[in-house]
Amino acid sequence: MHAKQPHLPADLTYYTELYPPSNYLENDELKGMSVELIKLIWRELNIPEQPIQIVPWARGYRITKSQKNSVLFTMARAKEREHMFKWVGPIYTARHILLARQDFAPRIRSIEDAYQYPIAAIRNDISEVALIEVGFPKKLIAPLTNLNQSILMLANGRLDLIILSQASIKDIVKANNLSLKDFKIVYQVNEVGNYYAFNKDTPDSTIDLFQQAFEKVEGQRRKLLKKYSLNIESLSVHNF
Template identity: 45%
Template sequence: MWKKVAFCWCFVFGYACAEPIDTITPTLFTYYTESYAPANYVENDVLTGASVDTLKLIWRDMGVAEQSIKMVPWARGYRNTLKQPLTVLFSMIRTPERENLFKWVGPIFTNSLAFISSSDFNHDINDVKDTFEYTVVTVRDDVSEFELIKTGFPKLKMFSVTKLDQALKMIKSKRADLMLLTYESLPALVVQNDMSESEFKRVWTLSVNGNYYAFNRSTPDRLINQFQQALDNVREQHISVLEQHGLSL
C-alpha cells in the first residue's frame, strides 16, 4: 500500500515539475495572495486590487477562465509557494535574496517600503540607523521583516505580527513606535480599520521596489514566458488598472 502511495506521490510531483510536459496549464495552479490593499483586498465580498485585476487581464489574454484565488496569511502563502509545485504568490517584492527561490512575472507595480509612525512622533529620522533607538513592528515573513533585519536592526526591539491591521493598531496605541510597510497601502489600510490617515505619517523611506507574481521554482519556463507575454500584451489596460488603485509601474 505504502509503495503505491509513494509511487503516486512521485508521479504527481514529477508531473508538476517536468518542464517538457505540455499538459500543464494555468488552470492547474494554486494562486495565493494576502490582504494588502491596494494590491489585493476584499471589497463588498469580492477580491480585488491592482494585482488581482491585472491577473484577470492576463488570464483573459491567455484565453483562460478566471481561476480561484486563495487569500491567506503571507507566511503561509510564502511557505506553500516555496515548497509546492504549481503555486503562485502575489504580489511579492523581488529582492536579491529571493531571486533564485522563485520564478518571476512582472513587474506589476512599484512601491516604497517606509517607516510609518503616529502623527505625534516628534523624532528626526535621517538614516535607517536612527530607527535603532525605537521599536518597530513588521509582518511576519514579509519583505519588511527581512529588509529590517538586513539593516542590522536590534531584534529585541522588533515586533512581528501576522497581519497589517495588527501593526497599525500597535502604532496607534503606542505599543510600538514605528511600523515598516509599503507606503502606498496606508490610505486603504486606515480606511479598513476605521482610522484616519492624519493619525499617521511617513518618517523615512527605506527602499523603492518592484512587485511581481512569484511562481514556484519548478514551474516550466514556457509557462513563465506565457504569463509574461500576456502581461506585456495588456500593458495599456494594466496601466489603467494601476491608476485606478493609485499605483504606477
C-alpha cells in the same frame, strides 16, 4: 496569437493575502490591482478565471516555496528571494516607509536612527526583509501577522514605528476607522518591484507565456496603476 492552453499547467493554485490596494476584499469580493491584472493575463492566455485562495502571508509564502504549481501574489522581488521563485512582472513598484504617530518627535535621518525603536513588520513579508537588508537588527523587529494588527498597535501607543507600503496607508487607516492626520511618514526604507511569484519548479516555458501575456496587457496595466494610485513617480516621500 493567444497561447494554447495545453502548454500551461492545468492545476496552478493561486494564493494571495489581504494587502490593499493590491489585493483586498470589498463586499466579500476579491479586488485590487494585482487581482484585476491576473484576470487580464488569464484572458490573454485563454485560461478560465481561476480560484484565488486568501491566506496569511507567511502561509502563502511557505506553500509557494515548497509546493509545485503554486503562485503567490503580490511578492516583492528581493535579493534573498531571487532564486527561490520564478517571476512574472513587475506589477508595480512599492515604496516601503516607516510610519509613526503624528506626535512622534525624533528625526529619523538614517536607519541607524531607528535602532532604539522596535519596528513592527509582517512576518516573512518584504517589509521584514527590507529592514534586514538595510541593516536593521532582526532582534528589534516585532513580527506581526497582518497590517490591521500593526496599525492598531501603533495607534494605541504600543509601538512607535511600523513599516509598510506607502500606497497601503490610506486603505489600512480607513479600514480601522482611524484618521490619516494622526500619522506621519518618517523615513523611506526602499523601493522594490512587486511580482507574481511562481514555485521555482514551474517550467520556464510557462513563465515565458505568462510574461508575454503580461507584456501584452501593458496598456491596461498602466490604467490600473492610475486607478489604484500606484504610480510611484506621483507619490511624494513625505505624503500619503
